[in-house]
Amino acid sequence: MKVVLASTAGFCIGVRRALELVLKAINDNPTKIYTYGPLIHNPQVLELLRERGITILQPGEEIPAGLVVIRAHGIPPQERRLLEQAGGRIIDATCPRVAKVQAIIRRWAAKGCATLIVGDADHPEVRGLMGYTEARGYVVSTSRDVADLPDLNSLIVVAQTTQSECQFEARVREIAARFPQAQVFNTICDATASRQAEVQELSRQAEALVVVGGRNSGNTQRLVEISQGTGIPTYHVETEQELDLVEISRYQTVAVTAGASTPNWLIGNVVNTLKHAWAFRPGSWTNYLYRAWRFFLKSNIYVAIGAGSLSYTSSLLQQVEPQFTYFFVAFFYVYAMHLLNHFTDKASKLNDPVQTMFYGRHRRFLLVTGFLSALIALGLGAYLGPWPFIFVLVMSGIGLMYNFKIIPERLARSTGIYRLKEIPGSKTMFTAVAWGVLAALIPVVCSDQEISGATVIAFFFVAGMIFIRSGLFEIMAIEGDRVVGKETLAIALGKDRTFTLLVFGSLAFAAMLLGAAWAGVIPSLGYTLSLCGVYMLGYLLLYHRGLMESSLMLESLVEGNMILAGVLAFIWDPYNTVFGFQFSVFG
Numbered sequence: 001m002k003v004v005l006a007s008t009a010g011f012c013i014g015v016r017r018a019l020e021l022v023l024k025a026i027n028d029n030p031t032k033i034y035t036y037g038p039l040i041h042n043p044q045v046l047e048l049l050r051e052r053g054i055t056i057l058q059p060g061e062e063i064p065a066g067l068v069v070i071r072a073h074g075i076p077p078q079e080r081r082l083l084e085q086a087g088g089r090i091i092d093a094t095c096p097r098v099a100k101v102q103a104i105i106r107r108w109a110a111k112g113c114a115t116l117i118v119g120d121a122d123h124p125e126v127r128g129l130m131g132y133t134e135a136r137g138y139v140v141s142t143s144r145d146v147a148d149l150p151d152l153n154s155l156i157v158v159a160q161t162t163q164s165e166c167q168f169e170a171r172v173r174e175i176a177a178r179f180p181q182a183q184v185f186n187t188i189c190d191a192t193a194s195r196q197a198e199v200q201e202l203s204r205q206a207e208a209l210v211v212v213g214g215r216n217s218g219n220t221q222r223l224v225e226i227s228q229g230t231g232i233p234t235y236h237v238e239t240e241q242e243l244d245l246v247e248i249s250r251y252q253t254v255a256v257t258a259g260a261s262t263p264n265w266l267i268g269n270v271v272n273t274l275k276h277a278w279a280f281r282p283g284s285w286t287n288y289l290y291r292a293w294r295f296f297l298k299s300n301i302y303v304a305i306g307a308g309s310l311s312y313t314s315s316l317l318q319q320v321e322p323q324f325t326y327f328f329v330a331f332f333y334v335y336a337m338h339l340l341n342h343f344t345d346k347a348s349k350l351n352d353p354v355q356t357m358f359y360g361r362h363r364r365f366l367l368v369t370g371f372l373s374a375l376i377a378l379g380l381g382a383y384l385g386p387w388p389f390i391f392v393l394v395m396s397g398i399g400l401m402y403n404f405k406i407i408p409e410r411l412a413r414s415t416g417i418y419r420l421k422e423i424p425g426s427k428t429m430f431t432a433v434a435w436g437v438l439a440a441l442i443p444v445v446c447s448d449q450e451i452s453g454a455t456v457i458a459f460f461f462v463a464g465m466i467f468i469r470s471g472l473f474e475i476m477a478i479e480g481d482r483v484v485g486k487e488t489l490a491i492a493l494g495k496d497r498t499f500t501l502l503v504f505g506s507l508a509f510a511a512m513l514l515g516a517a518w519a520g521v522i523p524s525l526g527y528t529l530s531l532c533g534v535y536m537l538g539y540l541l542l543y544h545r546g547l548m549e550s551s552l553m554l555e556s557l558v559e560g561n562m563i564l565a566g567v568l569a570f571i572w573d574p575y576n577t578v579f580g581f582q583f584s585v586f587g
């Protein structure tokens, strides 16, 4: 199935600004934070804000002490005065485009003009605008409303910013017929207008259209109405879980658009789910194949094999004879940490709903195998000696405690950091170091080899590969991570700078291996493994060009680099025998 994503889908600037102001307020203020009414019209985002301690105040409710954020839709000036009189701090997240409409109404109302607002009387933005009309405001949404207006001498007409163009034009024609003196201001926001125009365009390209967004979001509802008006089958969903994949898999081309308050992670999840809709055709063999691969990937078996593969490769880089025990320490450690961390990581349910659904379905099995794997990794570490045991114990401790409040209270209060995950860029760094220790250090401390330059290169080979891979996953998950307050590298540096860092990191990775092999610090395997750096550049480029969006395919490709390293090392391996024959191309 071809999935066409509307170029206008995603947060508009007003919603993005409101959300950023609230997230900044959460980080900067230890006090209780309230929003005056729901900040935006998206239940999934509001639920996350609630989990982060934000309380929604309803108009008329007693205003408690604390910090109050005014919603993106704005509020009437009378209610704002009440907030100010209550003495708390106020952050005004009113969208600048809504504020512009408020300013127009205020200016003309001061001259004695009446205001006609084309919109929905119950919408919070319209309620807010009415507050500026000096009691000379009228909301018109139907022809009947225009006919019922009293006689007016001087008047202006404005639109609710998310009103549909044709609805506005129709009302303006009727108003002009009755009040030729009316001054008309088309205040429909261009973010709304361009979204609506694109729906018309998409309805000509696709067989069906999916609109993603809150059911109480006015602008999302408008997109649904416009799409339905074109006659195309239209599906309004809040999340990908509401998609009827069996029905949708009948179409060859499906377009996706979204309301202005729909976060990119929800849109991305819908797009990805649709892209895999072919697998849901009842009775198709692709269905079984897809599910088998998804199990392999989402159960973390694939990434755990990758960890074992890196352990094997870094043994060879240090000229240590590979052992199955080294392989399995890395395998079980990574399997356990990935599983157990997922259950304590709130962001993953935003960023990877396919995995979350999978974990929900197999929760008990995964928890049991996760704990068992951690014990097996520790047991194997103990079997290998005191150092491997200490490495596994310390890395498991850090891995398991990552999402919990473990920083001492005094230090946490002065730094504002309560959990390891709140240290900027910590996840990328910790993951890279943990993998480096497990895969590169354990083989050498268990052998009769000294720690040498080759150990340093092997460590950076593993840590570098994991750093690039984790960095890319964090870029893809940036919105969800930001909402739940994770301090990833991508959040600390921003998407573009992180991406540039990853590109240079991949180049440095390849150069390090080539240089170390040329200088004789590591064996000739280093030349071959520099291909892994080229591979990383390749998937970064594919992602950057939009040729690989967040999906099972991209995940398979990225994690596949570890398997590639293992295969290249296997071909090179001088210790390797297959069916009794020495099997080594380069060694």
Ligand code: SF4
Residues within 6 Å of the ligand: 012, 013, 014, 015, 072, 095, 096, 097, 098, 161, 162, 189, 190, 191, 192, 219, 260
């Ligand atoms: S749709 Fe337009 S007016 Fe409404 S919040 Fe977004 S940018 Fe502001």
